[in-house]
Amino acid sequence: MLARKNGSMSISEIAKHLNVSKSTVSLVINGKAEEGRISKASAQRIRDYIEEIGYKPNALAKSLATGKSRTIGLIVENIGDSFFGPIALHIEEYLRKHEYQVLYSSTMGDNTLAAEIVQTMLEKQVEGIILAPTDAMRTEVEHMLKSKVPLVLFDRKIPNVQTNYVGTDNYEASRQAVEHLLQQGYERIGMVTIDSQQPQMQDRLRAYREVLSEDGREEQLLYVSFLARSGDPVDAITKWLKKNPQIDGVFFSTNYVCIAGLKAMRKLDREQTLGVITFDDLEVLELMRPQISCVRQPLEKIAKAVVQMLIEQLNDRDKPFNEKIIKSKLQIRESSL
Amino acid sequence: MLARKNGSMSISEIAKHLNVSKSTVSLVINGKAEEGRISKASAQRIRDYIEEIGYKPNALAKSLATGKSRTIGLIVENIGDSFFGPIALHIEEYLRKHEYQVLYSSTMGDNTLAAEIVQTMLEKQVEGIILAPTDAMRTEVEHMLKSKVPLVLFDRKIPNVQTNYVGTDNYEASRQAVEHLLQQGYERIGMVTIDSQQPQMQDRLRAYREVLSEDGREEQLLYVSFLARSGDPVDAITKWLKKNPQIDGVFFSTNYVCIAGLKAMRKLDREQTLGVITFDDLEVLELMRPQISCVRQPLEKIAKAVVQMLIEQLNDRDKPFNEKIIKSKLQIRESSL
DNA sequence: GCAAAAAGCAAAACCGGTTTTGCTTTTTGT
DNA sequence: ACAAAAAGCAAAACCGGTTTTGCTTTTTGC
Known part of the structure; x- marks a missing residue:
């Protein structure tokens, strides 16, 4: 009765030990003793032995056989x-x-x-x-x-x-976000997003653009590198904010862009003077002063x-x-x- | 030539189609044509066909056979x-x-x-x-x-x-953390940790206790529920801070305890008046005013x-x-x- | 008391691979 | 020219299960 590497026995070994066939053991293990017409006695004997040695099925074999x-x-x-x-x-x-x-x-x-x-x-x-x-x-x-x-x-x-x-609802939620900033009285709202074609990002961007254009406002966009290889997004946002001092509110398109943005704002000491809203919630948003609103996806x-x-x-x-x-x-x- | 559910063929089917044996196909697939002494011609014919139909091996079968x-x-x-x-x-x-x-x-x-x-x-x-x-x-x-x-x-x-x-190095790092708070001039340092026997938490706790006792100071401990089922840790910390107004510095034992702590501090408007240090780094620590120091594990x-x-x-x-x-x-x- | 039905299980086929064995056929050496 | 070696591959055994088939033996019905 040789044990396998994982310490457990195979069904064949159990069968051999008990002088029954593989199929009998398998049926009992899977609770199909009834329909397999295995006698109560045999079934119990098999169950006892399985219990005793702590049999553990090989899920790979099982999956191969069942296709699941x-x-x-x-x-x-x-x-x-x-x-x-x-x-x-x-x-x-x-x-x-x-x-x-x-x-x-x-x-x-x-x-x-x-x-x-x-x-x-x-x-x-x-x-x-x-x-x-x-x-x-x-x-x-x-x-x-x-x-x-x-x-x-x-x-x-x-x-x-x-x-x-x-x-x-990326588009609708983003519209609401940008509109909220406007309602709060921010006049020149920028957006920072990533340079990716992902459709959800495109929707968020489109919402921003349309809200602004409907209101006859000029957009101010910054794309930061998505793959975070070329350059530091914090730097990029810092420069952008410096170069566009008229911006008084920002919409960030997603969580990690927002983090980068907040870092940039801190460097420039502008946490108090910029209105911010972001897609995705973050613990930090609640802890900042002032707190930051967001579009919260129900994860x-x-x-x-x-x-x-x-x-x-x-x-x-x-x-x-x-x-x-x-x-x-x-x-x-x-x-x- | 019946296709399997996943769209791919099995090795046997390939073998049948090409009038060779399973073993031959398997050897070729695994680059063992040489050592299996399969002729260049056969090998190429098999490779071509595999390429043509886009054969994808069943990893379950492979794992079962190889044990990996x-x-x-x-x-x-x-x-x-x-x-x-x-x-x-x-x-x-x-x-x-x-x-x-x-x-x-x-x-x-x-x-x-x-x-x-x-x-x-x-x-x-x-x-x-x-x-x-x-x-x-x-x-x-x-x-x-x-x-x-x-x-x-x-x-x-x-x-x-x-x-x-x-x-x-939970113990050493925690000692340094608490000592840092002391050096910063905080006098009555509390600790918030979880009610768990996890050894790393015990080490952090022990460090806190020993630093304080070596310095002849009194400890002020709060255990919050680890499983986060019974009650809100933010409430617990809030109450604790209120009840112990003498506390001027806090050491949090881990990330989510710290988050709860920061929320409590915010509720009490004490972000400026409490010295804080925590085990584990968080984005938010850098963004708070004042920023918060921490023990940073090199993930x-x-x-x-x-x-x-x-x-x-x-x-x-x-x-x-x-x-x-x-x-x-x-x-x-x-x-x- | 005897045929048919049911019980109880062993055996075999299968899932899709890997690896060893062993049978032809061809090549090599002398 | 003939035996031994090498080439080329088919066949079989195996991994560890599931499921179908089919062979005994016992039970049931009349």
């Missing part, structure tokens, strides 16, 4: 991020209720890497993929759609590709919707694609003097 | 946390260099859940586990040690159990050490256990007036 890996792939931009981290936590928690585990990866915005990750996950037979795509993943996504891999995109989608998708709701949509697709591969927009809330904090 | 899953389990307290999130990111990046993917889970401090997670990961045949244990995982850890699963603990260890471990170095230790163990199962302490740095920021 009980694993979902989660691909985000950066698991260490204050948006994706909590989302990942909640996705994991909801998936656990359905007895799935999560194989995760961060793309850091790298398209080549993202494609590789998808590839490896599919080879590992994940049953579905949850993906915040980088901006050039059309091919991979289309490929997955064609092979009917259950897939849910979130946060951003692929333009002109029909998929399951969960996101927020848990998003995670819940993502998982629900994936589970539905898993239950019915031919279910038509679904899009769910979870509204963000304008979190208004103490107005800056 | 190329997957590592990562178990942390909370992937959405500002400590564990970035650590997870870096761990993932380093593991990728060794062609491993990560199966992750957050325990949220729940021992039962943590044990289940370990169990499932082992069944899925992860090749190793990286674990920030909850405070009652002795059994699971000992079990893994006995069955020689490559294992690295980090952030906290299990008292009196010899394992691989990567952590920081990337920790991640690197963790992965390196795991890889070493994977390469030699009988390697003696190793402990690596990565020193934290006291990040001193602009002193509060």
Whole structure:
């Protein structure tokens, strides 16, 4: 009775030890003793022995046989991020209720890497993929759609590709954000965003532009490097604020841009004089003086919707694609003097 | 030539199509055509066909056959946390260099859940586990040690159990932190920590106590609920600060306690009058006025050490256990007036 | 009391790979 | 020209499970 590397025995070894066949053991283990017409006595004997040796099934073998890996792939931009981290936590928690585990990866915005990750996950037979795509993943996504891999995109989608998708009302929420700044009396509002084609960023940008143009105001835009390789965004924003002293309010397009912006403002000692609003909530916003308002995405709701949509697709591969927009809330904090 | 669910073909199907045997195809795929003595011609024909149909191996079958899953389990307290999130990111990046993917889970401090997670990961045949244990995982850890699963603990260890471990110099760094507050002229320093037996927290606490006692000072301690279920830590800290108005400086034991503390201070309008230092760095610390100093753990170095230790163990199962302490740095920021 | 039905299980086929073995055929050496 | 060696590959065994099939033996019905 040789033990395997992991210390446990295989079903065949158990069978041999008890002088029964593999199938009998397997049926008992899976609670199919009844329908397999295994006698109470044999079943109990097998159960006892399994208990005694602490048998642990090899999930790889099981998955290979059943075609179910009980694993979902989660691909985000950066698991260490204050948006994706909590989302990942909640996705994991909801998936656990359905007895799935999560194989995760961060793309850091790298398209080549993202494609590789998808590839490896599919080879590992994940049953579905949850993906915040980088901006050039059309091919991979289309490929997955064609092979009917259950897939849910979130946060951003692929333009002109029909998929399951969960996101927020980027355009509307951003409009409200910019309008709020205007209502607060700020006159010359700038926006800092990233130099990426991600559609959700484009929507936020468009909202800013349209609000300003409808009000007959001039826009003042700064793009900072998304991949954070070329140059320091704090520097870039600092220079921009210096060069445009007329700006009295700023709309940041996302969490890490906002952090960079706040650092720049601190360097220039302008925390009190600039009106700020940002997409995505951050702990720091509540702690600043003055506090900073934001567009707050309901992370848990998003995670819940993502998982629900994936589970539905898993239950019915031919279910038509679904899009769910979870509204963000304008979190208004103490107005800056 | 029936396609499988995932759209790809199996090796047997390829073999059948080309009138060769499975083994031949397998050898060619794995670049073992030479040593398998497959003729150039056959090899090329197989390669061409594989290319043509875009063959994708089933990693489950491969892992079952080879005993290598190329997957590592990562178990942390909370992937959405500002400590564990970035650590997870870096761990993932380093593991990728060794062609491993990560199966992750957050325990949220729940021992039962943590044990289940370990169990499932082992069944899925992860090749190793990286674990920030909850405070009652002795059994699971000992079990893994006995069955020689490559294992690295980090952030906290299990008292009196010899394992691989990567952590920081909690005691020394905390001493420096408290001493720094004293040097800054704060007289009555309190500490807020969590009601958990985690050894790293105990070390931080002990450091605080010893520094104060050596200086003949009285300690002022507040334990907030770790599981964040019973009551709001912000309230608890607020009350504590009110009840102990003599406190002029506070040492927070970890990131989320600090956030709660800062919120309490803000409520009481005491950001200017309390000296604060905390374990773990946070974006917000740099942005506050006054800025807040902290003990900064080198997250990337920790991640690197963790992965390196795991890889070493994977390469030699009988390697003696190793402990690596990565020193934290006291990040001193602009002193509060 | 005897055929048909049900019980109880062993055996085999399968999932999709890897690796070892061993059978032809061709090449080499003398 | 003939044996030994090498080339080229098919076949089989294996990894650890699940599930279907089918062979005994016992039970039931009449």
